[in-house]
Amino acid sequence: MKTVRIWFCKEGAARYISHLDLTRCFSRALHRAKIPLWYTEGFSPRAYMVFALPLSLGIRGERESLDIRLEQEISPEEIISRLNAVLPPDLPVYAVTEPVMKPGKIAFASFEFELETEDLSAQEALGRVEDLFSKQEILVEKHTKSGPKTINIAPFLTHTKVWEENGRLRLSSVLPAGSTENVNPYLITTSIRNYMGFDFYEKVARTNLYDAQMHPFV
Amino acid sequence: MISKKLERVLQRVQKPARYVGGEVNAVVKKKEEVDVRFAFCFPDVYEIGMSHLGMKILYGLFNAQPYVWCERVFAPWIDMEQEMRQEGIPLFALESGDPVRKFDFIGFTLQYELSFTNVLNMLDLAGIPLRSEERTELSPLVVAGGPCVCNAEPLADFIDLMFLGEGEEVDLEVIELYRKFRQAGKGKQEFLRAAAQIPGVYVPSLYDVSYHEDGTVAAITAKDGAPATVRKRVMLSMDESYFPKDFVVPFLDVVHDRAVAEVFRGCIRGCRFCQAGFIYRPVREKSVETVSCQCRDLCQNTGYDEVSLSSLSTSDYSQLNPLLDELLTWTPGEKVSISLPSLRVDGFSNELTKKIKTVRRSGLTFAPEAGTQRLRDVINKNVTEEELLKTVHTAFSGGWNKVKLYFMIGLPTETFDDVAGIAELGQKVVDAYYDTPDRPKGRAVSVTLSASSFVPKPFTPFQWEPQDTVETLRKKQRHLVDSIHTRKIEANWHDAETSFLEAVFARGDRRLCRVLEEAQRRGFRFDGWADCFSFEAWMKLFSDLELDPAFYANRRRDFSEILPWDHLDYGIRKSFLVEECKKAYQDMASPNCREKCSACGAACFGGGICFENR
Numbered sequence: 001m002k003t004v005r006i007w008f009c010k011e012g013a014a015r016y017i018s019h020l021d022l023t024r025c026f027s028r029a030l031h032r033a034k035i036p037l038w039y040t041e042g043f044s045p046r047a048y049m050v051f052a053l054p055l056s057l058g059i060r061g062e063r064e065s066l067d068i069r070l071e072q073e074i075s076p077e078e079i080i081s082r083l084n085a086v087l088p089p090d091l092p093v094y095a096v097t098e099p100v101m102k103p104g105k106i107a108f109a110s111f112e113f114e115l116e117t118e119d120l121s122a123q124e125a126l127g128r129v130e131d132l133f134s135k136q137e138i139l140v141e142k143h144t145k146s147g148p149k150t151i152n153i154a155p156f157l158t159h160t161k162v163w164e165e166n167g168r169l170r171l172s173s174v175l176p177a178g179s180t181e182n183v184n185p186y187l188i189t190t191s192i193r194n195y196m197g198f199d200f201y202e203k204v205a206r207t208n209l210y211d212a213q214m215h216p217f218v
Numbered sequence: 219m220i221s222k223k224l225e226r227v228l229q230r231v232q233k234p235a236r237y238v239g240g241e242v243n244a245v246v247k248k249k250e251e252v253d254v255r256f257a258f259c260f261p262d263v264y265e266i267g268m269s270h271l272g273m274k275i276l277y278g279l280f281n282a283q284p285y286v287w288c289e290r291v292f293a294p295w296i297d298m299e300q301e302m303r304q305e306g307i308p309l310f311a312l313e314s315g316d317p318v319r320k321f322d323f324i325g326f327t328l329q330y331e332l333s334f335t336n337v338l339n340m341l342d343l344a345g346i347p348l349r350s351e352e353r354t355e356l357s358p359l360v361v362a363g364g365p366c367v368c369n370a371e372p373l374a375d376f377i378d379l380m381f382l383g384e385g386e387e388v389d390l391e392v393i394e395l396y397r398k399f400r401q402a403g404k405g406k407q408e409f410l411r412a413a414a415q416i417p418g419v420y421v422p423s424l425y426d427v428s429y430h431e432d433g434t435v436a437a438i439t440a441k442d443g444a445p446a447t448v449r450k451r452v453m454l455s456m457d458e459s460y461f462p463k464d465f466v467v468p469f470l471d472v473v474h475d476r477a478v479a480e481v482f483r484g485c486i487r488g489c490r491f492c493q494a495g496f497i498y499r500p501v502r503e504k505s506v507e508t509v510s511c512q513c514r515d516l517c518q519n520t521g522y523d524e525v526s527l528s529s530l531s532t533s534d535y536s537q538l539n540p541l542l543d544e545l546l547t548w549t550p551g552e553k554v555s556i557s558l559p560s561l562r563v564d565g566f567s568n569e570l571t572k573k574i575k576t577v578r579r580s581g582l583t584f585a586p587e588a589g590t591q592r593l594r595d596v597i598n599k600n601v602t603e604e605e606l607l608k609t610v611h612t613a614f615s616g617g618w619n620k621v622k623l624y625f626m627i628g629l630p631t632e633t634f635d636d637v638a639g640i641a642e643l644g645q646k647v648v649d650a651y652y653d654t655p656d657r658p659k660g661r662a663v664s665v666t667l668s669a670s671s672f673v674p675k676p677f678t679p680f681q682w683e684p685q686d687t688v689e690t691l692r693k694k695q696r697h698l699v700d701s702i703h704t705r706k707i708e709a710n711w712h713d714a715e716t717s718f719l720e721a722v723f724a725r726g727d728r729r730l731c732r733v734l735e736e737a738q739r740r741g742f743r744f745d746g747w748a749d750c751f752s753f754e755a756w757m758k759l760f761s762d763l764e765l766d767p768a769f770y771a772n773r774r775r776d777f778s779e780i781l782p783w784d785h786l787d788y789g790i791r792k793s794f795l796v797e798e799c800k801k802a803y804q805d806m807a808s809p810n811c812r813e814k815c816s817a818c819g820a821a822c823f824g825g826g827i828c829f830e831n832r
Contacts, residue, residue, distance in 0.1 A: 013240025028521030
């Protein structure tokens, strides 16, 4: 029995698949690709599958991963090609590695945003967003299991940069992520909409995951 | 392809995966390389439409033609519709994201009457004029198929062309004809007149319908060379008939999320209330080899670990045990389980259930349909109380303790005693549990009695019958509850008001077209969904348009009356339906097709069970 980490992207239509649906999609693909999975013992055997960290709907994932356990040795290249033959085109697998860190160690995630403003130039928008980010308190409503809750996201923006590029507003941000504390990147774009009163088309991508010491998740 | 406009909207709606496509096995072709684009529209939400086998078959068949690209379209749920209307996003197809109005064919499958408003609403969302006569160009052509086209007269003004019966051949013939006519630069009227010559094609605009003073049909007259009656098409050799090797595998959890193999078409039974039992005749089986091979292909190409053996009554498949044995040679190794969608009371055995898996999960479900033997004879549901009790005994000693029984309320000749009989039958099942010595230890029995309301349908022996009024149905529902004396039995029922609307449209005529048109204008859709259906709004609509819905639902028709669907021929003789109806009044059952031929007329198709040795 050997655990391997499967690395994939979540893009295009696949950005709109919920975590539960993603799990089902991968379990079908693994079954169809005839990957020799290790099944749990007991009354209802289940394949071992652990995703590093769920991703909110609509966000592109560039370094998503899933751990599985193999019953027989099979080469990483073989896993990649077999899975890509059966997965939908918007969930390409690009690497299979031996896991080094446990998913529980994840503490931060990095995001890239691209904002296409509508009624004002990117330069103007940049000025307003810089103003917003200099505030001590940026309150935004967060949906939690126990209902909506207002939180201040200003303290989380210490690793957020904003600039203008080719007529677009660009942001990059490292936010707390994982099981202990998690800040959804949409809270940033929501706060811009709420405070600054302009609308835009946004593209958000999660580019990487890190542990507490900011070592990339491997 | 997901446009920016759509992308913004997707952030705000529930289950955005309904609207993005991109699933495994979805077919994406290059626009420039195809000649005909077909938008296959299912007038309900994604999760319902993606469960439908007919759509999977035709999607696969159309896309197997190199010159056709068939895409899927579903009705956007109300949150999405609101966003689409607000943002000016027209109805689009899932594979390309292109607006449906740019397609050559917009094809609807009509599975139930309560989806008729969704058909019109989808046309409106697509930005297409609703009425056929207002669409003067050759394309887009609005076409329809499915069981409800056996009387889709309430949609006659909106649909250019309907396919009667099974579409595997006739649909392609029409697409081919369209291609020729477009190339020759011919117009829509010319095309429709030519298409009407293809067997199985019904062009409503080529038939004039006149009415008597009292609202009944006076005459249905074919014009411009259209045939006086249109006969449905059937596939005679099921083993050679097209069946897809893969299905689009949805990301979302849809209603039926598994591989489905069709074991036969038609039904030997002839239950007198059941439209499917008549319009899909004759029974035509697939061979064990074909079914097993199709199951295997599907599981391999989809990754599904469950395959369902589908038909109107799978325990009537003559080769069921050989088929299960054949499937069991490979399914355990592939970690695939087999399920049967429904079992007849007389088709259940422990031998059978040992070979299948899913029955155990959900408890057992049987459909006696009526509470007393007399009424079961009236409806020709050839199941006896003895058989039912024997079956539940077997099930209880096999470890089950939950049974669900389906019934109908409002059947012809039904009395309040028949309704009470439903509760009594439930009690007998409870008693049977405690009479079973080897029943599951330490568990109570649970019996659910589920009662739907009878809706008389065209092409059945009950097509002349009045439906009980909503008030009567409610009284009978109350009577059922009052007749239950134990908490081990739970009763539930369908809303009588939706059944009433279903009855209106099931046997409706063309005068209902303007009702549907106005319904769309008033924003009615998803009438099959309790959160969207408003009975009061419908009643107001009927009264505003001065049309009495009871004329369609609650009126007894005379055998001699011209029915709105008399120009459509499903191979069943009207005189046979009259005989069956009269036998019902005498509490007389009829033999099934395998026991003895009743000469219904379906032999006219020249194949199937009608020509097998009995």
